[in-house]
Amino acid sequence: MDDNMKESNASTAFAVKVDDLTVAYNYKPVLWDIDLEIPEGVLMAIVGPNGAGKSTLIKAILGILKPIAGSVSIYGKPYKKQRSLVAYVPQKGSVDWDFPTIALDVVMMGTYGSLGWIKRPGAKEKKAALEALEKVGMLPFKNRQISQLSGGQQQRIFLARALVQDASIYFMDEPFQGVDATTEIAIINILKELRKEGKTVVVVHHDLQTVPEYFDWVTFLNVKKIATGPVKDIFNDDNLTKTYGINYKVSVQK
Amino acid sequence: MNLQEYFSLVFSDYTLRTITLGTAILGAVTGMLGSFAVLRKQSLLGDAISHAALPGIALAFLITGAKDSNTLLLGALVSGLIGTFWIRGIISKTHLKSDTALGLILSLFFGFGMLLLTFIQKQPNANQAGLDKYLFGQAATLVESDVWLMAIVTGICVVVMLLFWKEFKLLLFDADYTKTLGFNTKFIDILITTFIVLAIVLGLQTVGVVLMSAMLLAPAAAARQWTNSLSKMVLLAAIFGAFSGVFGTAISASQNNLSTGPVIVIVASVFVVFSFIFSPSRGLLFRQIRFINNRRDLELQKTLSFMYRIAETHDDISHPHAIKILNNFQGFTKKTLQKLVNKNYVTIDGTMWSLTEEGFETAANLYNQNFKADV
Numbered sequence: 315m316d317d318n319m320k321e322s323n324a325s326t327a328f329a330v331k332v333d334d335l336t337v338a339y340n341y342k343p344v345l346w347d348i349d350l351e352i353p354e355g356v357l358m359a360i361v362g363p364n365g366a367g368k369s370t371l372i373k374a375i376l377g378i379l380k381p382i383a384g385s386v387s388i389y390g391k392p393y394k395k396q397r398s399l400v401a402y403v404p405q406k407g408s409v410d411w412d413f414p415t416i417a418l419d420v421v422m423m424g425t426y427g428s429l430g431w432i433k434r435p436g437a438k439e440k441k442a443a444l445e446a447l448e449k450v451g452m453l454p455f456k457n458r459q460i461s462q463l464s465g466g467q468q469q470r471i472f473l474a475r476a477l478v479q480d481a482s483i484y485f486m487d488e489p490f491q492g493v494d495a496t497t498e499i500a501i502i503n504i505l506k507e508l509r510k511e512g513k514t515v516v517v518v519h520h521d522l523q524t525v526p527e528y529f530d531w532v533t534f535l536n537v538k539k540i541a542t543g544p545v546k547d548i549f550n551d552d553n554l555t556k557t558y559g560i561n562y563k564v565s566v567q568k
Numbered sequence: 569m570n571l572q573e574y575f576s577l578v579f580s581d582y583t584l585r586t587i588t589l590g591t592a593i594l595g596a597v598t599g600m601l602g603s604f605a606v607l608r609k610q611s612l613l614g615d616a617i618s619h620a621a622l623p624g625i626a627l628a629f630l631i632t633g634a635k636d637s638n639t640l641l642l643g644a645l646v647s648g649l650i651g652t653f654w655i656r657g658i659i660s661k662t663h664l665k666s667d668t669a670l671g672l673i674l675s676l677f678f679g680f681g682m683l684l685l686t687f688i689q690k691q692p693n694a695n696q697a698g699l700d701k702y703l704f705g706q707a708a709t710l711v712e713s714d715v716w717l718m719a720i721v722t723g724i725c726v727v728v729m730l731l732f733w734k735e736f737k738l739l740l741f742d743a744d745y746t747k748t749l750g751f752n753t754k755f756i757d758i759l760i761t762t763f764i765v766l767a768i769v770l771g772l773q774t775v776g777v778v779l780m781s782a783m784l785l786a787p788a789a790a791a792r793q794w795t796n797s798l799s800k801m802v803l804l805a806a807i808f809g810a811f812s813g814v815f816g817t818a819i820s821a822s823q824n825n826l827s828t829g830p831v832i833v834i835v836a837s838v839f840v841v842f843s844f845i846f847s848p849s850r851g852l853l854f855r856q857i858r859f860i861n862n863r864r865d866l867e868l869q870k871t872l873s874f875m876y877r878i879a880e881t882h883d884d885i886s887h888p889h890a891i892k893i894l895n896n897f898q899g900f901t902k903k904t905l906q907k908l909v910n911k912n913y914v915t916i917d918g919t920m921w922s923l924t925e926e927g928f929e930t931a932a933n934l935y936n937q938n939f940k941a942d943v
Binding site for chain 1: 607609731732734738740741742744745747748749750795796797798800801
């Protein structure tokens with residue numbers, strides 16, 4: 315009894331705690347025995363080469379993929395009970411943007427989770443969606459058919475949909491992929507705003523150069539977890555070389 | 569009977585009324601559900617399901633010996649569902665892609681069904697004739713109870729769709745995200761698929777195994793051209809489907825010996841062709857017109873900016889120049905020049921042109937405006 319209490323107290327300090335997570339698509343493991351603790355209120359990047367399992371890690375944490383082994387807890391309780399605290403921004407390319415709907419409708423989808431089955435969104439949900447659109451600077455496009463939006467605008471719509479969920483933890487799968495500089499800055503400003511509000515943000519990220527500028531926490535991943543911690547302590551040559559298998563310093567400072 | 573006679577008889581003649589009502593309801597429900605199939609990129613699923621239903625019909629006849637359509641359709645439903653779940657099993661448990669799985673199940677079940685049909689035909693049972701009507705359908709065999717069954721299933725389907733509208737839409741657009749919001753995606757998925765199977769099975773008697781998938785796809789594909797809203801698309805598809813049913817029945821009834829199922833499918837295809845050409849936003853015709861207009865505008869702008877660059881070098885912007893020098897630039901024709909005159913950008917005096925104040929202003933801001941229009 316006592317031990318249990320202690321254990322749950324210890325784990326509540328972390329927003330996300332992953333234990334022994336292993337995922338395999340066929341025979342080859344994509345993620346191998348991942349232990350990961352993400353403290354509350356950090357803006358964390360997950361970096362690693364292609365095929366390192368970055369997206370898979372997020373999807374396994376969110377229950378989209380079924381892991382072979384391992385468990386995930388959010389604020390000390392199983393993920394399934396804490397779903398309402400977690401929001402997800404999938405890769406932009408994961409949906410068909412020719413779907414017959416408008417931007418506002420997509421953002422409204424963020425309210426569906428708290429509505430639950432059958433109940434329809436009403437005025438309150440619409441107001442929340444409009445506010446989120448405003449935050450990402452997409453209010454003028456609210457009635458635009460989604461296929462008529464540019465890549466950067468589509469990414470902002472996805473971000474707005476997650477903001478509507480008003481979650482404590484945000485998982486984002488490559489939000490900077492294929493967006494222009496203006497959108498990238500707009501997005502990172504929103505993420506920093508979220509951190510200021512005490513929310514935890516986890517981002518799959520590809521551009522190593524911007525890691526120290528954008529993030530305060532980083533996880534190196536390549537099938538196994540290489541390292542995790544504050545950017546200023548662990549974002550160094552040693553870990554980069556371990557993750558990417560090349561002497562990264564040489565290629566960065568070229 | 570000609571078309572006019574048909575429409576005057578449709579309300580009074582029992583058989584005509586039954587068949588027309590049946591095909592209209594069938595068209596509406598398949599059009600509605602077909603929208604979901606098309607948006608999930610499962611267009612071929614309908615084809616596989618309808619073919620997979622054939623052995624069920626044959627087996628139901630062999631087991632019960634009855635030719636009552638409800639019994640046979642129950643058999644079709646069971647074997648259609650089995651086919652569907654095998655397809656899903658193959659996709660999730662093997663490396664095969666969905667088109668391969670669909671093709672495999674389609675031909676396997678259809679082959680088995682044909683084998684059973686020939687076996688039944690060789691039997692000395694006098695009752696055996698007529699099962700092959702399920703291949704291409706025979707709307708004339710519809711009776712009132714069949715239409716009632718269709719209406720009830722359609723009613724249930726509409727109620728369920730309205731109840732779970734939000735969930736259906738979410739799953740259609742972004743299945744992974746639906747999962748993270750805590751919805752049971754498997755349940756929604758099975759709900760949609762079951763209704764698609766039901767609609768297909770209901771249509772087998774009228775349209776038949778072979779052509780049934782067109783009933784599912786054609787109204788939905790046509791409807792997609794006219795709207796960018798899911799609810800309007802589903803509604804339009806239902807309307808297109810219903811009209812295909814009514815017109816198809818009318819044409820086949822007024823032209824003797826034309827089989828109803830194929831005629832309905834052809835009418836539905838006419839809707840598709842018409843929509844693909846004439847839809848204002850997505851249609852081929854208007855796209856071509858827009859393309860030509862854009863090109864003309866661009867040529868006009870190019871000519872104007874060419875003039876601007878010449879005029880720029882002079883103190884007086886309206887200094888006249890020979891039209892001849894415009895020949896260096898290929899986009900120029902007499903017509904485009906006249907257009908510029910009409911817009912008050914240019915004045916022409918004999919063989920000389922000169923830029924007006926307004927034309928100079930417009931040309932100077934041409935690229936800035938483009939930039940503004942872009943944002």
